[in-house]
Amino acid sequence: MTQRMGFCIGLKPEHIAEYKRLHAAVWPDILRQISASHIRNYTIFLREPENILFGYWEYEGEDFASDMAAMAADPMTQKWWDICMPCQAPLASRGPDEWWARLEEVFHLD
Template sequence: MIRIGQVIGVKPEEIEEYTRLHAEVWPGVLDKIAECGIRNYTIFLREPENLLFAYMEYHGDDWAADQAKMAADPETQRWWDINKPKQAPLDTREEGEWWAGMREVFHVD
């Protein structure tokens, strides 16, 4: 299992709608997340900075292949098309990232 943390901004005027959408995530999107080995997926909002922090655990053996499978899913693509314009990626993210990856520095069970 791999723990993953990511961060991205959210446009202030979109917080209410972004929150509403995520309270009613489409079943097909949830199914694809599970199919791609992602468990314990949580998104937190930090205000007033308007930052979203995502935490997830990956329980698969090929992260790149599972991410490609998710990205190829038409329902997931529609979900992203609705939500991506509400987000504000960090200028400091790595090339090719949308959500900026984070390095784990501490964990305890």
């Protein structure tokens, strides 16, 4: 069963160009890990001048927690996050175990 998931986070203004550059050429190992984690249709949008990132993906696996743990344990993903995370500004209202704040789906049309 496909689960649609949306997330948001702030983006530090001084890192916008770097973040765009990074995501224009995502490392192949990262793309492989995302796919291996059963994530499809992954998209990140940026809203300026508020500098809010909105991420959307569809999860098609059977054990989300396990797939996310495998992604977090991947050495290349850790290196990617080490570069990307300093660019981001987590929302104060995010959950205690969240970096990107998860959004509630309130409407969908296929």
